[in-house]
Amino acid sequence: MAYYENVGKVAYEGSQSQNPFAFKFYNADEVVMGKKMSEHLKFAMAYWHTLTAEGSDPFGATTAVRPWHSYSGIDLAKARVEAGFEFMDKMGLEYFCFHDIDITPEGSSLKEFFANIDTIVDLIESNMKSSGKKLLWNTANMFTNPRFVHGAASTCNADVYAHAAAQIKKGLEVGKRLGGENYVFWGGREGYMSLLNTDMKLEQDNIARMFHMAVDYAKEIGFDAQFLIEPKPKEPTKHQYDFDAATTISFLQKYDLAKHFKLNLEANHATLAGHTFEHELRVARINGMLGSLDANQGDMLLGWDTDEFPVNVYDATLTLYEVLQNDGLGKGGINFDAKVRRDSFEADDLFLAHIAGMDTYAKGLKVAAKLIEDRAFEKVIEERYSSFSEGIGADVVAGKTTLASLAEYAMNNETPRANKSGRQEHLQSILNQYIYG
Ligand code: XUL
Numbered sequence: 001m002a003y004y005e006n007v008g009k010v011a012y013e014g015s016q017s018q019n020p021f022a023f024k025f026y027n028a029d030e031v032v033m034g035k036k037m038s039e040h041l042k043f044a045m046a047y048w049h050t051l052t053a054e055g056s057d058p059f060g061a062t063t064a065v066r067p068w069h070s071y072s073g074i075d076l077a078k079a080r081v082e083a084g085f086e087f088m089d090k091m092g093l094e095y096f097c098f099h100d101i102d103i104t105p106e107g108s109s110l111k112e113f114f115a116n117i118d119t120i121v122d123l124i125e126s127n128m129k130s131s132g133k134k135l136l137w138n139t140a141n142m143f144t145n146p147r148f149v150h151g152a153a154s155t156c157n158a159d160v161y162a163h164a165a166a167q168i169k170k171g172l173e174v175g176k177r178l179g180g181e182n183y184v185f186w187g188g189r190e191g192y193m194s195l196l197n198t199d200m201k202l203e204q205d206n207i208a209r210m211f212h213m214a215v216d217y218a219k220e221i222g223f224d225a226q227f228l229i230e231p232k233p234k235e236p237t238k239h240q241y242d243f244d245a246a247t248t249i250s251f252l253q254k255y256d257l258a259k260h261f262k263l264n265l266e267a268n269h270a271t272l273a274g275h276t277f278e279h280e281l282r283v284a285r286i287n288g289m290l291g292s293l294d295a296n297q298g299d300m301l302l303g304w305d306t307d308e309f310p311v312n313v314y315d316a317t318l319t320l321y322e323v324l325q326n327d328g329l330g331k332g333g334i335n336f337d338a339k340v341r342r343d344s345f346e347a348d349d350l351f352l353a354h355i356a357g358m359d360t361y362a363k364g365l366k367v368a369a370k371l372i373e374d375r376a377f378e379k380v381i382e383e384r385y386s387s388f389s390e391g392i393g394a395d396v397v398a399g400k401t402t403l404a405s406l407a408e409y410a411m412n413n414e415t416p417r418a419n420k421s422g423r424q425e426h427l428q429s430i431l432n433q434y435i436y437g
């Protein structure tokens with residue numbers, strides 16, 4: 001049965017197309033810098049936003065009109081699987097991602113939850129076989145259920161800690177079974193609200209212990225997915241331990257975990273941390289930790305995680321610039337951790353939103369590729385730092401200097417070379433030329 005009767009396969013029709021259900025820039029087979037767009041942009045459907053969540057917010061109930069509404073319980077879970085695969089097929093999305101609780105009801109015990117997971121994973125597996133769709137990543141939701149009120153790996157309650165471990169163990173088994181390319185940890189409630197009741201050191205040590213156990217178990221069962229941590233600075237807790245890329249990398253280094261993990265960076269989380277997305281990508285990239293992306297955008301006028309579909313070409317260009325400079329994302333991809341607005345409640349909106357997001361990233365990719373091919377900024381940066389390629393600068397970089405030798409150089413160099421303008425505005429106008437030209 002077809003769930004989305006109004007929409008057929010979405011095809012590329014070019015930038016002049018007036019067909020709302022066509023791609024204007026995303027042309028899967030078009031080659032950019034030697035690779036097909038579909039290989040650069042391993043887009044993934046987020047199960048939770050596209051199939052599970054239906055538009056509720058703290059002030060109002062769900063609004064979404066969905067073709068699976070006549071079902072309930074495990075039948076609803078099954079209908080969502082079928083609808084999800086139809087959606088991916090029609091959209092040309094090759095990947096998907098999910099939390100354990102997105103795919104199935106939790107039931108009344110861990111045993112029942114895991115049995116439900118097995119039933120739905122059977123169905124997902126057979127759909128993957130017949131469609132060729134792939135799992136970008138899965139994860140365990142350890143933040144929605146009230147048992148995680150004090151956190152999961154950072155909880156003060158050892159029984160809850162054990163429950164979280166059980167969910168991660170199951171998640172790794174499911175990931176292995178479905179050939180997941182990555183496995184994500186987002187520390188939903190791994191943070192705190194007040195220091196007055198918090199043992200910060202024990203909480204962080206326990207999170208690291210949980211990660212080490214996960215690394216060991218993945219090895220034991222032969223699951224070779226890339227492990228990813230998704231930083232976020234606030235929401236739901238006031239202080240999240242995985243605040244941003246830099247904080248998370250330091251954490252991983254401190255606990256001897258860096259070689260087992262990379263980062264899954266999310267645009268809206270960067271905004272909440274007071275960073276641009278490209279800043280977060282650059283920090284990860286120069287540390288060899290850029291793993292995967294959650295593509296979305298926030299609203300600069302709202303201070304929370306709005307998870308909007310990315311439509312800003314300027315931001316997408318700078319994002320893809322980092323991805324291309326990183327030589328791609330390896331096992332990682334681009335998950336649309338993005339939801340349609342509450343008032344975009346028709347099922348067709350799911351298609352229109354993904355088209356907008358995919359087109360935005362495709363346009364960003366093409367502009368970024370041109371910037372890199374022309375070395376538009378690299379030339380400027382090389383020239384800007386050229387004093388470190390020769391003479392005293394080259395000695396600094398080679399580690400040949402001391403404070404004393406530099407002081408002697410400075411004393412004997414009464415007319416230091418003059419600083420040059422950073423030319424920021426000019427570079428910004430060059431970026432505009434590439435985007436709009
Ligand atoms: C929450 C968020 C999550 C993670 C996966 O802000 O981004 O959906 O992507 O748990």
Ligand code: CO
Nearest residue numbers: 230266294337
């Ligand atoms: Co996310």
